[in-house]
Amino acid sequence: MQIRILVTGGTFDKEYDELTGKLFFRDTHVEEMLRLGRARLDLSIETAMMIDSLDMDEAGRAAIVACCRGAAEHAIVVTHGTDTMVETARALAAAALPGKTIVLTGAMVPYAFGSSDGLFNLGSALSFVQVLPPGVYVAMNGRYFAWDAVRKNRDTGAFEPLER
Amino acid sequence: MQIRILVTGGTFDKEYDELTGKLFFRDTHVEEMLRLGRARLDLSIETAMMIDSLDMDEAGRAAIVACCRGAAEHAIVVTHGTDTMVETARALAAAALPGKTIVLTGAMVPYAFGSSDGLFNLGSALSFVQVLPPGVYVAMNGRYFAWDAVRKNRDTGAFEPLER
Amino acid sequence: MQIRILVTGGTFDKEYDELTGKLFFRDTHVEEMLRLGRARLDLSIETAMMIDSLDMDEAGRAAIVACCRGAAEHAIVVTHGTDTMVETARALAAAALPGKTIVLTGAMVPYAFGSSDGLFNLGSALSFVQVLPPGVYVAMNGRYFAWDAVRKNRDTGAFEPLER
Amino acid sequence: MQIRILVTGGTFDKEYDELTGKLFFRDTHVEEMLRLGRARLDLSIETAMMIDSLDMDEAGRAAIVACCRGAAEHAIVVTHGTDTMVETARALAAAALPGKTIVLTGAMVPYAFGSSDGLFNLGSALSFVQVLPPGVYVAMNGRYFAWDAVRKNRDTGAFEPLER
Numbered sequence: 292m293q294i295r296i297l298v299t300g301g302t303f304d305k306e307y308d309e310l311t312g313k314l315f316f317r318d319t320h321v322e323e324m325l326r327l328g329r330a331r332l333d334l335s336i337e338t339a340m341m342i343d344s345l346d347m348d349e350a351g352r353a354a355i356v357a358c359c360r361g362a363a364e365h366a367i368v369v370t371h372g373t374d375t376m377v378e379t380a381r382a383l384a385a386a387a388l389p390g391k392t393i394v395l396t397g398a399m400v401p402y403a404f405g406s407s408d409g410l411f412n413l414g415s416a417l418s419f420v421q422v423l424p425p426g427v428y429v430a431m432n433g434r435y436f437a438w439d440a441v442r443k444n445r446d447t448g449a450f451e452p453l454e455r
Numbered sequence: 456m457q458i459r460i461l462v463t464g465g466t467f468d469k470e471y472d473e474l475t476g477k478l479f480f481r482d483t484h485v486e487e488m489l490r491l492g493r494a495r496l497d498l499s500i501e502t503a504m505m506i507d508s509l510d511m512d513e514a515g516r517a518a519i520v521a522c523c524r525g526a527a528e529h530a531i532v533v534t535h536g537t538d539t540m541v542e543t544a545r546a547l548a549a550a551a552l553p554g555k556t557i558v559l560t561g562a563m564v565p566y567a568f569g570s571s572d573g574l575f576n577l578g579s580a581l582s583f584v585q586v587l588p589p590g591v592y593v594a595m596n597g598r599y600f601a602w603d604a605v606r607k608n609r610d611t612g613a614f615e616p617l618e619r
Numbered sequence: 620m621q622i623r624i625l626v627t628g629g630t631f632d633k634e635y636d637e638l639t640g641k642l643f644f645r646d647t648h649v650e651e652m653l654r655l656g657r658a659r660l661d662l663s664i665e666t667a668m669m670i671d672s673l674d675m676d677e678a679g680r681a682a683i684v685a686c687c688r689g690a691a692e693h694a695i696v697v698t699h700g701t702d703t704m705v706e707t708a709r710a711l712a713a714a715a716l717p718g719k720t721i722v723l724t725g726a727m728v729p730y731a732f733g734s735s736d737g738l739f740n741l742g743s744a745l746s747f748v749q750v751l752p753p754g755v756y757v758a759m760n761g762r763y764f765a766w767d768a769v770r771k772n773r774d775t776g777a778f779e780p781l782e783r
Numbered sequence: 784m785q786i787r788i789l790v791t792g793g794t795f796d797k798e799y800d801e802l803t804g805k806l807f808f809r810d811t812h813v814e815e816m817l818r819l820g821r822a823r824l825d826l827s828i829e830t831a832m833m834i835d836s837l838d839m840d841e842a843g844r845a846a847i848v849a850c851c852r853g854a855a856e857h858a859i860v861v862t863h864g865t866d867t868m869v870e871t872a873r874a875l876a877a878a879a880l881p882g883k884t885i886v887l888t889g890a891m892v893p894y895a896f897g898s899s900d901g902l903f904n905l906g907s908a909l910s911f912v913q914v915l916p917p918g919v920y921v922a923m924n925g926r927y928f929a930w931d932a933v934r935k936n937r938d939t940g941a942f943e944p945l946e947r
Binding site: 469473474478507538564568569570610 | 794797799801802804806835866891892893895896897898937938940
């Protein structure tokens, strides 16, 4: 199975700039994480953008949708900031991409920090994308959620089922 | 969904004894890894044994089978050394535990080392176990394999499909 | 030899707040770093403040001077943000604390990040403070500098001798 | 001040071989550690051997003595396994190398492990070597010891003053 990883930035990929003391984006850590995970998957990695998800706007979402629509793969993992991950999931669902399983994931703590959940989440998302039926999902906290059945709890930082 | 994690040791949980310079087992790192992964799953963790999988014998495999048979959960992740993981998967398959999805995983490098694949693999196995149909599987290298369709390549350290 | 470590914050002790995505201060990591370094020194640790050194003002410097003057120990390591470390060193020198060896150190990257220089710098500062004659010094980049012979190069992030 | 680092192996540089599950030596981590420590020292690094200090014999010690005698630098840090570090210090002292400050250091846990004391010890040894008078010393646990006033306590793993 061929899998595409679409990188959009988010906490996942934030780094510490030792000259300014600020967090910033440089290159994605996804390749390094895949090496660490000894991943043996048929993967192609594409960086769509490198932004904080608080800065994600409609144009950004449209670009992500276009990337997913254009991708030859039927399994796509999107790395994304957690704050607006659910909104981007909604935009992808609205785009109605038949036959595609799209899993969004991210991290609460940058991968470059010792205490990051990023590697766990990447292993999780890459696994879910191989076995879930077509649709748009969020994979966080070891779980998966349909795009319309999840919210980020801003108090705990955890993703949880949306009461419907 | 309730998930059981059955700990049996393996490279995953090896530590460095700074007095002897040898690798050894103490407690499992699974709880710590779940915290790091911010896992929000309904989990129970059971340590069946803490051994190197090269030391796994028939009695050990029988104990693992008994634990899986006795578990109330229908989703079980078994952490196991990689060297004989496939043999234990075979023993579990032979035991014919109906309705249970059992996923074995492990690590090539101890979690206590910076460069471990353990967190990636744990995220992967916990994800596969939630969505795969009943059966016995190995989850390594970001992939899953049916118990009778996988071997560990001793030259590369990677798990690969068995040519049948 | 009794050594006091006076903690004032700085990059050393910054952590990542996973709810806000901002860097912040909680408790110092100095005890954990000393455990990691297997330090067997006669140490007392005192937290004077936990601030970014860009926020260090005259009142803060006066507090640091007062702590050093009041300390019973003749060897004092001050952990401090790098941006204004030299100014605080100057204030300590101006205070003329006879018989005391005071070494300021810090980090370019927070200890909580994998890539921190903090542990190296702490090992360095604790060593210099045991053997340098009374006076005020900065220990960074594996070197020590007299308080009036050093500047931080804002372009490289390195401390370097002041041309006089 | 020019400093030579003479690498001889020891726990410092042990790595985990993921194919065999054994610890082994490949290249030294000293360069990487110096980068992490943002060291700005005038250093030359020489690898004399890469062995476990339990395997250090008289020929090995003679080689270390020869390297130190031949070095142009007056400040030398020797990285060495902890088990026989004191014996090598004694051999260096017996060689009577006038005008040279030689500091031996090592680690209780390999640098490649997250929990290593190596970076702390390297920062410490490089600092002591710049300020201690000529002689042979061991730098461990944040302290320095004259070559004939130290022993490794095999029960605690710590270096401690020799009662004389």
